[in-house]
Amino acid sequence: MSQEENLSVLSRRQFVNASLLGSAAIMSGSSLSALADTTKKFHFELSLAQWSLHKALFSGELSPLDFPVIARKSYDIGAVEYVNQFFYEKAKDKTFLNELKKRCEDNGVVSSLIMVDKEPELASPDAKERVAGVEGHKKWIDAAKFLGCTAIRVNLHGNGTVDQWIKGSAESLKKLSEIGKPQGIRILVENHGGYSSSGKNMAEVMRLANDSNIGTMPDFGNFCVRREVPGDLWKSACVEQYDIYQGVAEMMPYAGAFSAKSFDFDEQGNETKIDFLKMFTLMRASAYRGYVGIEYEGEKLSEDAGIRATIKLIKKVREQLSA
Template identity: 40%
Template sequence: MMKSLLLYMSIVSIIWINTGCTLTKSEEKQQPDVKISLAEWSLHRAIKSGKMDNLDFPRVAAQEFGIYAVEYVSQLFPDNNYDAAYLQQLKDSCERYHVKSTMIMVDHEGNLGDTTEVARQIAVQNHVKWLEAAEFLGCLSIRVNGNGFGTDEDVSAALVKSMRELGDLAKEKGLMVIIENHGVSMPDGSWNMNSFSSNGTRLSQVLAIANHPNVGALPDFGNFADYDKYQGVKDLLPYSFGISAKTFRFDENGEAVETDYKRIFDMVNASNFDGYIGVEFEGDGVSEHEGIKMTKALIEKYWDRIPKEQ
């Protein structure tokens, strides 16, 4: 059904009247050169409370934060779903504010490392609609969760199979499928951060075995649970298509309390990484808006891709 809707939208042209959307010279320079994106989860409180709408995300990223690339979160779409008309509105908003859609972070669509074959296949199929949405929006990738329940060997084997299948589908659409070290929903409904994918050794081994050109990693600074985060980033950097620069709290100097940004960016700077780094504030103590600005400032301070003022 999604394919027929997308076909319909490709036939029916929608005229967008661009009013007052001319880029300033500084914006023209920043947009293509600076690969900083904004993870929508940074604003999940505002969206879930109704203070902000998913469709307004591109405008907020550009006008309030000077960020011209966005990472959507599937669960922040209305009812965790969409139709072609909704996607067109989102695409129009991006075009109006000169924002690049880079990724959809997909949650609650089943465990790709499920050791029950039927459940694993259902999880793979559940992700297809988000690949189609990402293709329509002009994204570069979808982010998936690489978890399951069972022995490491069994979960790993199931996850490798799922990633190869999704990688084949993504290749047809010119997309990447990237795994984030992430928590998992337990059978009782609770959330457990200490999941299969939160271990850098396990996840990097899966990626090495999958060995698919359209499959990669999205290391998140804050989601390694009991595994050393610096080792985890080091494990995943060779496979990284993107990075989530997670923050929770800041000290009086504006540095992240939980993560040594200089230490972690020394590794990023020494690697061959050339993707987007996403601003993802998930803490408290400051507002979402202030947390986003402070996280962006840390990326600009330590990432050598960003030109520094003389």
Template identity: 40%
Template structure:
């Protein structure tokens, strides 16, 4: 394991060879600049257009990750399976993943209500809506489900914190019976405020709770406010049980040019994290497959293992 000083020098000082253009293939990422220190997974959302349109088979996601991109770990998105979801779907996802030797990391859970809903019945309904995904995650061999920390945005910072902590803690207690963690991504509302998210973790104070820092999700642009992504990542990393390596756009040398991606990876590294960082490409100027490969290659250069 290189020292932090070695990592910074290597990660921030690209040589000419690393900048040279290259052909992108599924199984031939660029050479790493540092010794591997984290694992790479593929977030299913990267291919969301293909899955929504039916151009790719959502039940074959693990095979797509392995055969098209050379990635042997996956993070599912429940939205693609909500319609007609049943244990048979989970069984098929497991069959495909096991057949390809692909590890299932987590399930990202959306459209499950607000864990901090001020209406007790609605809050309980939100907790209950996550239970099928805990079941599925256990069957698939995941370590966690990713949830949203939403409340009533019209209420105060502190009230939303208290309400959300209550629902999240109750879900973590259930997650404990499944041997699964319940982790929160900055995903809009106050969850995209790094200080609020850290305070939420401290208030829940359960061993199963954690964060999934996402490089692109600090601040809520739809609500008209911003938050420094580097600060937010720094504040979230002490609780991280996963990281989302969000990318949007690349320059000609294969560097993400909408943010200082290398600085963000160094923040992750400095925290002592050594788990999965996912490939989550969300750009629209190149096709998703190319964006995934560029993100994968950049992560490999910075110490990612496939």
């Protein structure tokens, strides 16, 4: 579905909502009360993050082109979040992008965003590397626009001092926003290792950038700010963990996406390390009502079972918060 079609769908929804509200004025008291109860429901749509299927994709068992088909046919999810690692050489490949777009359209799937990795550091203290980082992200903004996405997700790993990181991050984000804004592409930052895994740091970058086209993508699980091996982002033991609920709360005022990370589940279907009810309570208290991305990253369940368990848990929590 193209971005223009997405806007058309939104316009139709807005018309329907307006009609419902207009009709409410002539309803009986009991009917009006029922409508009020309905409008209080905590509603949002689900999207599927491509990383949830990273094992199948990296092994070649699943083609990146099949991702939107799987999202719809296996899970009845109508929006997807791409990870550029799975088609890194295809950013300018119109044959590939056209086919991916066609498969989305054929299955009624919306392309939400592209998570961009493997480009030069946007938050580096080295100005030349930051310039290279901005240049490296341009092609993904173009690809996102072509696919009908509304955002790209970027990383701010960086190094140097925290002050250097904040200043360099805001500078790079503003440059990317200048490129993305005319194309309708927002620039979103995920808490994704290093300084970016601090909610306080992320909020400070947002305040300094001061641009409505720049936002955050709170992820439930990426709040390790320092690991055992200096400079390591993922492999060694975490020696300094930021409070995950505080971090999400600090990022929510700027949220342009919301990543429901999951790893493992107990017998009741709850995530064993992350209180989903608490996370979604933070979301409900915010203004954000966009897609909630399912990002299963566990080892005990298969990718398919993990995705299904995450969907089930999110739906249970949504029902609890709508009661």
